[in-house]
Every structure is written in structure tokens, then in C-alpha cells.
Amino acid sequence: MSLERPDTPDDATIERTPDELAELLGDLVVGRDDHRNAPGFVIRPDTVQQTLSRLKEEAGYDHLSLVTAQEYENRYESIYHLKKFDDPTQEVSVVVPADTDDPVSESGEPVFRTADWHEREAYDLIGIEYDDHPDLRRILLPETWQGHPLSIGYDKDRPQIATLPEHANPLEDHHRDAESDTMFLNIGPHHPATHGVLHLKTILDGEQVIDVEPDIGYLHRCEEQMAQNGTYRHQIMPYPDRWDYISAGLLNEWAYARAAEDLAEIEVPEYAQVIRTMGAEMCRIAAHMLALATFALDVNGDFTATFMYAINDRERVQNLLEDLTGQRLMFNYFRLGGVVWDLPEPREEFFSKTRDFLDQLPGSVEEYHNLVTSNEIFQMRTIDTGILPPDVAKNYGATGPVARGSGVDYDLRRDDPYGYYDELDWDVVTEDGCDNYSRLLVRMREVEESAKIIGQCVDLLEDWPEDERNIQSNVPRTLRPDDDAEIYRAVEAAKGELGIYIRADGTDKPARFKIRSPCFSNLQTLPEMANGEYIPDVIAALGSLDIVLGEVDR
Amino acid sequence: MSSDQPFITDESRVVTETRDSRMTGQGDRFNSRLREAFGSSPFILTKFDKFLNWCRGSSMFMLQFGIACCSIEMMHTYAVKHDLDRFGSGVPRASPRQADVMIVPGTIVSKFAPRMKRVYDQMPEPKFVVGMGSCTISGGPFQEGYNVIKGAEEVIPIDIHVPGCPPRPEALVYGVVKLQERVANGEAAPVTVKPYELEEFSDLEKDELVEKLTDQIDEDELVMRYNFADSP
Ligand code: SF4
Numbered sequence: 001m002s003l004e005r006p007d008t009p010d011d012a013t014i015e016r017t018p019d020e021l022a023e024l025l026g027d028l029v030v031g032r033d034d035h036r037n038a039p040g041f042v043i044r045p046d047t048v049q050q051t052l053s054r055l056k057e058e059a060g061y062d063h064l065s066l067v068t069a070q071e072y073e074n075r076y077e078s079i080y081h082l083k084k085f086d087d088p089t090q091e092v093s094v095v096v097p098a099d100t101d102d103p104v105s106e107s108g109e110p111v112f113r114t115a116d117w118h119e120r121e122a123y124d125l126i127g128i129e130y131d132d133h134p135d136l137r138r139i140l141l142p143e144t145w146q147g148h149p150l151s152i153g154y155d156k157d158r159p160q161i162a163t164l165p166e167h168a169n170p171l172e173d174h175h176r177d178a179e180s181d182t183m184f185l186n187i188g189p190h191h192p193a194t195h196g197v198l199h200l201k202t203i204l205d206g207e208q209v210i211d212v213e214p215d216i217g218y219l220h221r222c223e224e225q226m227a228q229n230g231t232y233r234h235q236i237m238p239y240p241d242r243w244d245y246i247s248a249g250l251l252n253e254w255a256y257a258r259a260a261e262d263l264a265e266i267e268v269p270e271y272a273q274v275i276r277t278m279g280a281e282m283c284r285i286a287a288h289m290l291a292l293a294t295f296a297l298d299v300n301g302d303f304t305a306t307f308m309y310a311i312n313d314r315e316r317v318q319n320l321l322e323d324l325t326g327q328r329l330m331f332n333y334f335r336l337g338g339v340v341w342d343l344p345e346p347r348e349e350f351f352s353k354t355r356d357f358l359d360q361l362p363g364s365v366e367e368y369h370n371l372v373t374s375n376e377i378f379q380m381r382t383i384d385t386g387i388l389p390p391d392v393a394k395n396y397g398a399t400g401p402v403a404r405g406s407g408v409d410y411d412l413r414r415d416d417p418y419g420y421y422d423e424l425d426w427d428v429v430t431e432d433g434c435d436n437y438s439r440l441l442v443r444m445r446e447v448e449e450s451a452k453i454i455g456q457c458v459d460l461l462e463d464w465p466e467d468e469r470n471i472q473s474n475v476p477r478t479l480r481p482d483d484d485a486e487i488y489r490a491v492e493a494a495k496g497e498l499g500i501y502i503r504a505d506g507t508d509k510p511a512r513f514k515i516r517s518p519c520f521s522n523l524q525t526l527p528e529m530a531n532g533e534y535i536p537d538v539i540a541a542l543g544s545l546d547i548v549l550g551e552v553d554r
Numbered sequence: 555m556s557s558d559q560p561f562i563t564d565e566s567r568v569v570t571e572t573r574d575s576r577m578t579g580q581g582d583r584f585n586s587r588l589r590e591a592f593g594s595s596p597f598i599l600t601k602f603d604k605f606l607n608w609c610r611g612s613s614m615f616m617l618q619f620g621i622a623c624c625s626i627e628m629m630h631t632y633a634v635k636h637d638l639d640r641f642g643s644g645v646p647r648a649s650p651r652q653a654d655v656m657i658v659p660g661t662i663v664s665k666f667a668p669r670m671k672r673v674y675d676q677m678p679e680p681k682f683v684v685g686m687g688s689c690t691i692s693g694g695p696f697q698e699g700y701n702v703i704k705g706a707e708e709v710i711p712i713d714i715h716v717p718g719c720p721p722r723p724e725a726l727v728y729g730v731v732k733l734q735e736r737v738a739n740g741e742a743a744p745v746t747v748k749p750y751e752l753e754e755f756s757d758l759e760k761d762e763l764v765e766k767l768t769d770q771i772d773e774d775e776l777v778m779r780y781n782f783a784d785s786p
Pocket of ligand 1: 625687695718
């Protein structure tokens with residue numbers, strides 16, 4: 001069957017029981033703090049690197065999915081959520097408490113590169129300081145910001161000052177000899193090639209990029225605070241639509257739905273799962289179409305035609321989604337325990353529209369191959385540029401098409417199944433090229449796989465007996481998950497692993513709501529791909545990452 | 555040309571007719587309805603300002619400017635199906651120096667507001683702004699956010715607000731056409747001092763916060779000061 005993993009398990013993939021892990025960690029463990037999804041080990045703040053590297057090297061936990069930071073009344077806490085790329089159902093949380101008065105904790109960056117940005121964010125929003133961190137600065141808020149907004153007792157009415165600095169070339173002084181010719185170049189935050197409001201601080205030597213540093217936070221809309229202010233049942237669901245806003249709404253809603261349903265132990269009827277699966281894959285097609293459209297524009301302005309074609313296809317999917325959900329972009333269609341309403345009446349019309357779309361899709365895909373992927377100029381620009389080797393991708397926690405374009409066979413729909421995916425027949429797409437071209441190919445082939453999934457869902461829904469069309473299970477009006485229950489759950493969104501960590505405190509609102517955005521981790525790999533290349537290759541590499549700033553900054 | 559077969563031309567006549575009409579400027583092909591309405595006289599009498607405003611409103615260049623979710627619908631507005639260009643205002647310019655309309659499509663946060671102001675300042679006069687989406691009106695769904703500016707009008711003047719989250723492309727088209735009407739009528743939002751302006755750091759009133767930041771920020775660096783407590 002296509003869903004079986006091809007490789008045989010070796011040492012690293014063997015599942016260990018929590019007790020075996022405790023034994024492996026020995027006296028590094030000072031307590032237990034189990035989460036719903038994984039065993040949690042409490043360690044001292046000065047043994048982070050030791051613990052993480054032991055789990056990575058000896059037990060095979062090679063994926064640092066997320067670093068969550070939070071403040072309790074009596075302590076600060078950082079949680080490292082670890083998984084395995086080979087089997088993401090094997091999870092472990094490393095819980096690091098830090099002192100309230102002097103919140104210092106050792107950095108995990110030397111073990112997992114990806115911890116760099118995650119810890120900077122924790123410092124920025126919560127205020128924990130990480131020892132041994134290479135560059136602990138604010139990442140989302142302006143550097144002159146006062147206070148840490150998600151810590152207890154932050155006053156959000158205090159005045160703030162943001163600066164508009166002139167940037168100096170930080171390397172100028174070192175490179176003052178006759179041969180070298182360095183220049184500082186700002187790309188963004190208002191620039192057509194940055195896909196929104198991203199700022200790249202680029203340093204060039206002649207035409208070559210010697211250093212590029214993404215500067216983010218121009219769209220930091222306080223999504224976590226918003227979720228923490230909303231009630232589980234209804235008030236949080238509209239926000240996920242606005243994280244990855246490239247029509248990937250349902251995929252994001254699923255991330256929240258999955259975490260909250262597992263936390264509050266809510267069942268979802270099978271019929272609703274099929275509808276969810278179908279809607280989510282429509283969203284994936286729409287999202288990948290825009291990725292293709294903008295990538296073609298980035299690589300060569302003459303691909304405007306591709307842009308128009310892809311937008312045209314998006315309009316088609318959006319029409320279907322609008323029929324289904326009532327909205328073009330911000331669907332707000334999932335509810336905890338199901339979906340908000342059944343398929344539109346008359347059902348036959350919806351099915352035939354969907355089938356029409358699926359029928360014309362292979363033709364469009366072929367058109368894109370003619371226009372884009374088989375185009376020589378395009379190939380020259382993308383093949384063998386923006387190289388991201390698989391081990392580097394893993395070290396940065398890259399997921400989604402970015403990881404799969406580097407041959408990392410990782411897709412949560414198959415590896416940590418949810419919804420109806422494990423009942424359907426489809427394949428996980430990978431490409432081994434590790435370059436810009438491979439990442440695009442992965443997306444285009446995924447569109448075809450998504451179409452396969454939608455087709456099967458339509459067949460299933462068509463034959464579903466009328467009296468078993470249960471779209472929502474019974475969910476209490478007010479949800480109050482148990483005090484101190486913690487959960488981390490992820491789904492495969494359009495850009496990769498989108499995870500949500502929720503800590504409940506017995507009320508109807510989450511005490512901590514943390515979003516693991518795939519784009520945040522993926523964007524971190526940009527310097528690896530771009531340094532040493534020419535400027536156009538930086539733009540191509542950025543386009544192939546397919547980031548959405550709403551999700552990077554949250 | 556017979557009227558029951560409007561699109562079938564007589565091949566043999568096309569070449570000469572086109573040439574002739576180019577030479578004399580009087581061929582049928584150039585005779586628009588409007589031209590007919592003027593009658594035989596090729597001259598019209600109007601006020602210069604009125605004429606110029608009409609030209610302005612009929613050909614507007616948008617700034618290619620994406621911020622957040624609304625910019626996705628804005629792209630759909632420019633692209634096939636909705637095709638804003640039908641109304642004479644659909645060619646986005648990547649540089650603010652060549653643009654006369656800025657559509658602000660998204661949430662403005664503290665780090666971005668100074669940059670948006672800078673981009674606005676770089677556009678040549680006369681310039682117009684369309685605020686797209688609830689975020690530019692009040693901060694929208696993120697109004698409570700610690701980092702969110704409560705509406706674009708705190709920073710720059712806005713001529714037309716298009717509400718919605720996001721507004722449908724049709725709504726944006728309507729908003730832009732309304733703006734064109736206003737421009738043709740010679741109306742524009744007054745440029746006034748906004749609550750949040752770009753200033754030199756040394757010009758700020760000295761208070762606790764400014765004292766604290768004196769060693770971090772240069773005297774002549776441009777800054778924007780947010781008084782969140784007084785925001786709407
Ligand atoms: S108004 Fe709504 S859709 Fe538009 S930017 Fe704001 S949140 Fe996004």
C-alpha cells in the first residue's frame with residue numbers, strides 16, 4: 001500500500017517507553033510533567049544542551065518542532081517539543097523551568113539550529129534569557145520595545161517608540177581593501193519580491209551575496225494573545241484563517257481543531273472528517289497555485305501569464321470553497337467536533353462542479369509544465385540554485401514542501417494520521433534535487449495528489465446514507481478543559497507542520513496558546529541557501545520557500 | 555458595414571480604409587459615440603482643472619503594495635476575472651515614485667507604520683489612499699493587539715475605506731471606482747497632522763520612556779511614538 005513507509009526501522013526509530021527515556025537521561029531529570037501528547041521531563045536550566053543532545057544522538061529525536069515559553073505565577077518555563085522525522089508520533093517534551101526574578105536558561109541552539117529564532121521569540125515575547133545563545137535580540141517587536149507582552153503584568157497601554165533607522169553596512173570596516181567591494185542592500189519591507197512585508201538585510205560583495213539576514217515582525221499581529229483572549233468554543237476559530245492567509249484557511253483551522261479536540265476529548269463524526277479532508281485539500285490546491293504564480297513572477301517578470309493562469313485556477317477552487325463555506329478566503333468553517341454546516345444543496349450540483357474542476361485540473365497542470373517547468377530560462381534560474389541539503393533542512397526544523405524538496409520523507413497526513421487521510425489512496429511526494437526547482441515540482445505534484453484525495457472524498461460523500469450525515473458531535477456549550485492539561489498537536493498545513501500548543505487552566509480560555517508556524521522555521525534556512533549566491537538566486541530561493549508573513553510573524 | 559453582421563468585414567476594403575482614416579483622422583473606426591455627441595465640431599470647451607481631474611481619475615497607477623490577508627484579494631482584483639484595469643486603474647507600480655494611489659491592504663503594526671509612512675511620503679502629489687479591510691479602519695479583528703495600530707488613519711490620510719474582512723474583489727473595485735469619481739470631481743481627503751507622525755528623536759517630549767531610550771537611539775534618528783492608551 002502506498003501509505004506504508006519504504007524504509008525499515010533502525011535504532012533511532014525504535015520507540016522507547018517513558019521509563020526507558022528517563023533511564024537514558026539519568027540524573028538530568030529532576031521531575032516529570034507529562035503532556036497529553038508526550039512524556040515531559042523537567043530538567044535544570046543549565047543542562048539543556050546536554051539533555052537535548054542526548055535525546056538527539058542516542059534516542060533519535062532529531063526534530064525540534066517547537067520551543068514554547070510561558071510565565072507562571074511562580075516561574076518561567078521553556079518547553080522543547082521534540083519529535084522524530086522518521087516517526088512523528090514519537091514525541092517527548094523537555095520542560096525547563098527558570099527563576100522568576102532571574103529567568104535565565106541555557107540555549108538549545110548548539111544542538112538544534114532551529115532553536116535560534118524560537119528562543120529569540122521566547123525572549124521577545126516572554127522575557128526568558130538564553131545563555132550561550134549566539135544572538136539574543138528581539139525578533140518580532142521593534143528593538144526599542146519596552147516590556148515583554150506575553151508575560152504576566154504587562155501593561156499594553158504603555159507608550160512605545162519604534163524607530164526608522166538608517167542601516168549601516170556592518171561589514172564595511174572589515175572589507176576595506178582594494179579588491180573587495182561590499183555594499184549593504186535593503187530588500188523590503190515594501191518590495192514586490194518579498195511576498196509581503198519581509199525585510200532582508202543583504203550584504204553584497206560585487207554581485208555576490210555574502211550575508212543575508214531576514215528581519216521579520218512587520219506583521220506581528222499578536223495572534224497568540226488574541227487566541228488567549230478568546231473562548232475555546234467559538235472565539236478562536238476565526239483567527240487561524242488569518243495565519244496562513246493564502247486560502248489555506250481550512251488547513252489552519254484544522255490545526256486548532258485537532259489540538260482543542262484532543263485536549264477536551266471531543267469526537268468528530270466520520271462524515272465531518274470526510275468533509276474536512278475534502279475542504280482542506282481544496283485549500284492546499286489554492287495555496288500551491290499561488291505559490292506557483294508568485295514564484296514564476298519572482299524568477300522572471302515575463303511569467304505574468306503564469307500568474308494569470310494560476311489565479312484563474314484559484315478562482316475556480318475559491319468558487320467551490322465559497323459554495324462549501326460561504327466565504328472566499330476566511331472560511332471559519334470548522335467547529336470543534338465537526339463542521340458548521342453540511343454540503344450546499346443541491347448536493348449533486350456541488351459534486352458535479354467539483355468533478356468538473358478535478359477534470360480540468362490535469363490539463364491546467366500540463367499547461368504549467370509547458371509554461372514553467374519545461375521552460376529553459378526557468379530551469380537555468382532554478383536548477384541547482386538555492387541548495388538545501390536534507391540534514392541542514394532537518395537541523396532547521398524545515399517541513400512541508402521545503403523538506404520534501406530536499407528528499408526528507410515527512411508528511412504528517414501519513415505519519416501522524418488524522419482526519420480521513422489514512423483511509424484514502426494517495427502518495428507523499430518527495431524530490432531529491434534539494435534546489436528551487438525541486439521545491440516547485442513537489443508543490444505541483446502535490447496538487448495532483450490533492451485532486452486524487454478530493455475525488456475519493458466526493459465519491460464517499462455522494463454515497464453517504466442520508467440518515468448518517470452527522471456534521472457535528474455534541475459539544476458542551478462552554479468548554480473547560482482540565483486545569484493544567486497541556487497538549488501539542490500538529491497537522492500538515494500547506495507550508496508544512498503547523499502545530500498548536502495549548503495549556504488549559506480550568507477556565508474557558510487557554511492560559512497559553514502557542515503557534516508553531518512552518519514558515520517561521522522554513523524562513524530560517526534562507527541564509528543557508530542564499531549565502532554565496534547571486535541576488536537573483538536569493539529572490540528565487542525566497543520564492544521557493546513560499547512563506548506567508550502572516551504566519552511567520554503571527 | 556451592415557448592422558446585422560457587425561463583425562464581418564470586407565477584407566478588400568480594410569487596408570485602404572484604415573490607411574485613409576489614419577491620414578485624415580476621420581474614419582468610422584475612430585468615431586466614438588462621444589465624438590458623435592459633440593457633433594461636427596472637433597473642439598470642446600471646459601475648465602482646465604476639470605479636464606485635468608477627469609484625466610487623473612481615468613488613469614490611475616496603483617502602488618504594488620501587499621501587507622496582509624487583504625492583499626490576496628487585492629491580487630485577485632488585479633488579475634483575471636475581476637481585472638481592475640477595465641476601469642482604468644489596474645496597473646500596479648512597484649515604485650512609490652510612479653504611483654498615485656496606494657491601496658493599504660492589511661493590518662498595520664508598530665514596526666511597519668513608520669515604513670508605510672515613508673512609502674506614502676515618497677509618492678508624488680497628488681496622491682490618494684484606499685484603505686482596504688477592517689484592519690485599516692480600526693485594527694479589525696486584531697484591534698486588541700498590543701502591537702497593532704488601530705487603523706491606518708492614525709498614520710496617513712485615507713480617501714476611501716472599503717470595509718470587510720477581507721472585502722470581496724467586487725467591493726474593492728467599487729471602492730476604487732468611487733475614488734476615481736471623487737478624483738474626477740477634484741475631491742481628496744485633507745492632509746492633516748496625524749496622531750502618529752515620523753519625528754526626530756530629539757524632538758520628542760522628554761518623558762520617562764524617552765529618557766530610558768536616549769542611549770539606544772541617536773538624536774536625529776526618525777521615530778514614531780505610539781500612545782496606545784489614547785488610541786480609539
Ligand atoms: S481586514 Fe481581515 S482580511 Fe484584511 S488584513 Fe485585516 S484581518 Fe486580514
